Amino acid sequence: MIETARTWRDHDPDPATRAELTRLIEAADTGDPAAVADLDSRFRGPLTFGTAGLRGEVGAGETRMNVAVVLRATHGLARHLIDTVGSDARVVVGCDARHGSDDFLDATAEVLAAQGLTVMTLPRRLPTPVTAYATRALDCDAGVMITASHNPSADNGYKVYLGGRATDSTGRGVQIVPPADEQIATFIDAAPPADQIARDPAAVMALDETILDAYIARTASLRPGGEPSTVRVVFTPMHGVGGTTALAVLRAAGVGDVHVVDVQSAPDPDFPTVAFPNPEEPGALDRALELARDVDAHVVVALDPDADRCSVATPTEDGWRQLTGDEIGWLLGEQAARDPGRGGDTLACSIVSSRLLAKIAAQHGLRSAVTLTGFKWIARTPDLRFGYEEAIGYCTDPDAVRDKDGISAMVRVVSLVEELAADGRTLVDLLDDLARRHGLHATAPLTIRVDDLAELGQMMDRLRSTPIDALAGSAIVEVLDLAGGSGDLPPTDALVLRTAADDRVIVRPSGTEPKLKCYLEVVLDCAGGEIPHARAAQRLQAISADVAALLRG
Incomplete structure (x- = not known):
């Protein structure tokens, strides 16, 4: 060693x-x-090139994110593009503000250019959705974004989109999937040592802000009408790169009453005011909610550090309530389903997201689709109108950004708040309408973190080999092992459990972190119009306890 x-x-x-x-x-x-x-x-062992590319802790060595790893990864990507597209392939590269991002962007662009490809770099420190947008708008054969999204501050990553001639029409500007990732990994394995890989900084084309301005104009146009908005927004970019772009979008959309959490407004790779830079984490929105109470806001919107995810909180009679990823997905799905002006006729979500979206689609005469976890699968759905995953990721304008986009989701949420307020209603009122129409769908996560990745396989093996009769007193009526695939879904390491009471549990290892993730859902009838939130919470808690006991042996 x-x-x-x-x-x-x-x-x-x-x-x-x-x-x-x-x-x-x-x-x-x-x-x-x-x-x-x-x-x-x-x-x-080398840092694995898999889920959308690379992700790991910044530091020296082959299992870390560093210039040497990025050089070899980019050499592999370049050889793949030359092999599949030709030496005239076009690539756009962007980066966030994490540790190492500037150096990794330079290394990426210079290696691609040295291989003879046409390489364009975006202005530094921009959101991931801008890179996804640019990959499509500039008709590039690939896009690379240097980011680790909402991972801890020690991490960085290398995210790859394929577009243009490098993929089919449904995958244009979408994150890579097999076999492209495997082919690129093979080229990376064959790459020369890092100091023997050529770099050509002179051949790199630095783009001005024209493409950013186009993204801002497109995203702002998602708010209907031209009148100034009456919605008062509290906004936080969570120390990430979304702040300047998101505020420009809101201004262009006519949303002027915006209050920013000042201490979280500027990019800071150390994320000093949050324990974990993910808006879903407990405590992450504390400062935003405090500001919302002070200014009597109508909605709180939080982006994750690279602005591809969006969290929302809304005022209620009992105080502020942060919505779950599924709840936001239902609201945006209902909004999309009601809008005949949008292209596409399909609402899509990942298999670990709630089943309610399919009912919303059916009620509006639209199609629905379920994919494997991640937007590399969701965004490939043909005729996509709207797609989401429960981890606060939303694709609300697939013709422009074929990936999750927290900024466009923000505009859609503000527009929905405005539309409902015109009738004296709120986001919670619309959620209650959906529950009365389709049944109360309540979801909750269960996460089991491990120190040794081998434990994940052991827990999955234990679950597969242990007979399970019931969860929370309801008999198990189906156990579906997705390791061999199912229906339209390709194989993946996940188990689905369903009960006679229509509860559902999905268990899978995380693709990016050392943890086992469980997704729980209960469905309760809303007879008489009452919404049984307390009963749903109790049932979720009971199911969570049963599943945790099974996994821990």
């Missing part, structure tokens, strides 16, 4: 990570157990 580290260090062109490895190697040579363990974690 030490020799592997020395070889990597000797070919690392970045002085900072080369020095980092030198210190560790020298300490490991003396027998320092901490240094030996640290080196082992950095060289237990």
Whole structure:
């Protein structure tokens, strides 16, 4: 392992990570157990090129995100594009404000250019949806976004879109899926050592803000009408790169009464005011909710650090309520279904999202689709009008951005608040309408974090091999193992449990973090018009306890 580290260090062109490895190697040579363990974690195998690309902790070594890893990954991507499209392939590259993002963008663009491709870089520190938009709008064969989305501050990533000639029409400007990711990974494995990969900064074309202005105009146009909005918005970009762009969109859309959480407004890769930079995490919206109470806001909107996810809170008689990812999906799905002016006739969601969206689609005479988890699958749905995943990701303008987009979702939410307020109604009123029409669908997550990734496989094996008779007193009527695929779904590592009471539990390992994720849903009748929230919460709690006991053995 030490020799592997020395070889990597000797070919690392970045002085900072080369020095980092030198210190560790020298300490490991003396027998320092901490240094030996640290080196082992950095060289237990290359950082896997999989879910949309790469993601990992910034630092030296083959399992970390660093310039050497990015150089080799980009060499692999370039060879894939030359192999599938030709040497005239076009690529656009963007980045967020995380640690290392500027250097990783430069490395990406310069390697692509050295391979003879046409390479355009976006202005620095822009949201991920702008890169997704640019991939389609500029008719690029690929797009690369340097981001780790809402991962911890120590992480960064490398996200790949394919477009133009590199994919079919339903995948244009969409994150990569098999077999493209596997083909790129093969080219990466065959790439030369990092210091032997050519770079050509002179051949990189730096774009001005024209494409950003086009994205802002397009996204602002999603709010109907031209009159100034009466909605008072509290907004936080969660220390990410969405702030400036989102505010420009709101202004262009006529939404002027916007109050920003100042301490979270500027990009900061350390995310100092939140324990975890994900708007879904407990406490992440505390400052936004405090400001909302102070200014008597009508809605709170929070973006994650790269602005591809959107969380929402709404005032109620009992105080502010943060909506779940599914609840926002239902609201935006109902809004989309009611709008005949939108293209497409299909509402889509991931398999771990609520089943209510399909009922909404049917009620409006539209089609529905269920895909594997992630927008690399959702966004490929033919004739897509709206798509969502429960992890606060929403595609509300698929003709422009074929991925989740927190900023366009923000505009749709503000428009919906405005529309409902004109009739003296709220987001909660619309949720209650949906419950009375289709039954109360209540969802909740259960997450089990692990230190050793091997534990994930052990827990899945235990669940597969353990007979399960009932959950929360209701008999199990179906156990569906998706490892072999099902219907229109390709194989994936997940189990689906359904009960006689129409409860559903889906269990799967996370694709990006060391944890097992469980998605719980109960469906209760709203006889007499009453919404049985308390009973649903109790049932979810009981199911959660039963599932946790099964997984922990």
